[in-house]
Amino acid sequence: MDNRLLMTRTWVEIDRGALLQNHGRVREMLPPGCGIMAVVKADAYGHGAVEVAGLLSDRVECFGVASAYEAFELRKNGIENDILILGGTSKELFPELVACGIMPSVFDEGAAEALSAAAGDGAAPCFIAVDTGMSRIGFPDDTNGFESIRRIASLGNIAIKGIFSHFARADEADKTSAQAQLTRFRRFTSRLDAAGISVGLKCLSNSAGIMELDAAFDMVREGIILYGIYPSDEVDRTKIPLRPVLSLKTRVELVKTVPPGTGVSYGHISVTERTTKIATLCAGYADGVPRLLSNCGSVLIRGKRAPIIGRVCMDQMMVDVTDIPGVSENDIATIIGRDGDAYISVDEVAAEAETIPYEVLCSLSRPRLPRVYIG
Secondary structure, eight states: OOOOHHTSSSSSEEHHHHHHHHHHOOOOOOOOOTTEEEEEEHHHHHHHHHHHHHHHHTTTSSSSSSSSSHHHHHHTTOOOOEEEEEEOGGGHHHHHHHHHHOOOOEHHHHHHHHHHHTTTTOEEEEEEEEESSSSSSSSSSSSHHHHHHHHHTTTTEEEEEEOOOOOOTTTTTHHHHHHHHHHHHHHHHHHHHTTTTOOOEEEOOOOHHHHHOOOTEEEEEOOOGGTTOOOOOSSSSGGOOOOOOEEEEEEEEEEEOTTTTTTGGGGGGGEEESSSEEEEOOOOOGGGGOOOGGTTTTEEEEEEEEEEEEESSSSSSEEETTTTTTTTTEEEEEEEEEEEEEEEEEHHHHHTTTSSSHHHTTTTOOTTTTTEEEE
């Protein structure tokens, strides 16, 4: 579709060059031979899973998704790389996973037996999840977990391609907890190795682990840093320069001047104190603009900040452009991203909305928001 049509209301811009540069910088940090699993769950954190996977298909060893649906979408769109479902999968879907060569995460013996049965005469690939401190999914890293994995490895139609765990606190300045998890993972996988139980690739590091810890093993999971966002304010950002990949833009649909004492938007939580020029933008919380930006956030128009006034509506929002000369209908307003020398980061929006950048990005969902790929 013509980008001019996509860019008539509110849209997301994805900088392909920035994404590839971020990926390249991650690759440079890793030891030779270490594989990369690019995490494209939640529609690639709002960046478009099919498009991102297409860009990276010849640069990564594997893609990570959250569900069978996300995995099938990649396969339907021609992505042939290994795909790992990082969460659970209904046993009823195992035959389809086997047929498509998609790997489930296994953290239950019953699921492993069902997967083996679904494989028929073949060998169903999977990854084993082990819990080293996240308390989410995974076999315990104790004798019970060890024996479960031993039994799974003996199943005739299971091919264990890897074993993984997940850091709970690697993005914090204090690495005590993360180091403890690293020790537990290393000790547990070494025990499996010593017993002759083949578990394939070892994968522990998420984005913060890649940046902060010596925990590459055989494969890492490249998540939020692929998209140019740091995992937290506590990581050392000097270790890897990143370029934000995503911008969120909209247009001015009306400019009008109102007198002092005029209430703006629902509830009139903002009342003008002077003659005010208001620009109505065609973006709201249904477009991923957090409602908590009401009366406190800002956007960029003509390279200057325009404060959000009143409540953010479902499809629209109002900003004060009194001090920005020449604003007119159809001007571009940048909600996230750069306009000239001015810049609004995802981190800033997340802080105003009292949340994390991950949530802001994941709220930029389709089909409401078309994506325009540049660079």
